[in-house]
Amino acid sequence: MTDPADALAAVFDTAALLAPEERAWQQRARDFAAERIRPTIDEDFERARFAAELVPELGAAGFLGMHLAGYGCAGAGPVSYGLVCLELEAVDSAWRTFVSVQGSLAMSAIRKYGSEEQKAALLPDLAAGRRIGCFALTEPQGGSDPGTMRTVARRDGDDWVLTGSKRWIGLASVADVAVVWAATDDGVRGFVVPTATPGFQAVPIRGKLSMRASIQCDVHLDEVRVPADALLPGARGLSGPFGCLNEARFGIVWGVLGAARACIEAALGHATGRVVFGEPIAARQLVQAKLADMLVEYEKGVLLAMHLGRLKERGALPPVQISVGKLNNVRTAIAIAGTARSLLGGDGVTDRFPVMRHLANLESVRTYEGTDEVHQLVIGRALTGISAFS
16 A cells, blocks of 8 residues: 555655755654654553653754744754645644744744844744743733733833733643733833743643643743843833744744645545445545645645745744735645545544544644734735724
8 A cells, every 4th residue: 555645745746846945854854753742642642741851852853943043043044944834733732832932932032122132142042952942922811912911011221021811822831931911101011031030930721632742831920030131131111022922923924734644544544444335435535635635725825935934034924924925835735634524434433543633733733823813803904904803
């Protein structure tokens, strides 16, 4: 029986679209995911275990903050970064999420808006995986509306004192440093906060049926005192965190296609090997139609991601196009996972296949970094010139 991955690649081969360096990054990520993540991911998901021992290995592979330049970061291109996200998420969304939180959120905030001292002190360790970072923006009452931010930072002599709550903050309980966004008399500002600072508490959210191999937390800030140089000097207003969120959304555009590909491969392998009524179910027209539709939608998603990556290379990627990519590709991945689950029959809901795990994870990805509805309104505003957010 033909290997499903080989069969899929034979129908849609992206190699000709990629530079040698991009192919090398993709292969490195595919090998890492297969050798270091896949062997334990089902157990990690079942036990809700974050395999923190892999973090330095991700750093050694160059994946952390890989799209950033200098300070120990690889300086790779957008398409290379996207391909790494795709290969990691092909095994589980938790590990693309880790790379996004560490690199596209925490490290990007410091690289974009930090002082030279902050960059030199933090980025090399974060890039190497010697330290873990998190990005504390979302609040319990705010969700998709960070303009309602209640976390405040007030001056007290030469220090800043932060008070408030954040929710769904990835990695916060294992992070060494948090980029915390707070309202000040001068608008929303970002602060670099060591998580060992008195008053900083991160509590993992329990009862998750999705993203179980990852960590998301409630964060409580009770009179957290930091020095004046904890302030990120280059960020003022919500444009600061939004600039980082767009970096993470770009990774999602690519990453979810990895989950989609894994689901197609599982369905294809099952369909060609499962014999019912005397022949493989892949010989049935309805099954082939579903497989073909999944491939077509996957291919369109990859080509869209590639287009956005090339735009980003030229510095010509507008935020609305990131919304197009996130909205379309997450929807596509969820639809593919659902169709794959149906082709797998009853065993599709078991851990014999990765499909239900991907489907559960993708529901979280659909929600974070902007829900479907938020991205629809971003696109609608661009089309009409009228904001419908309120």
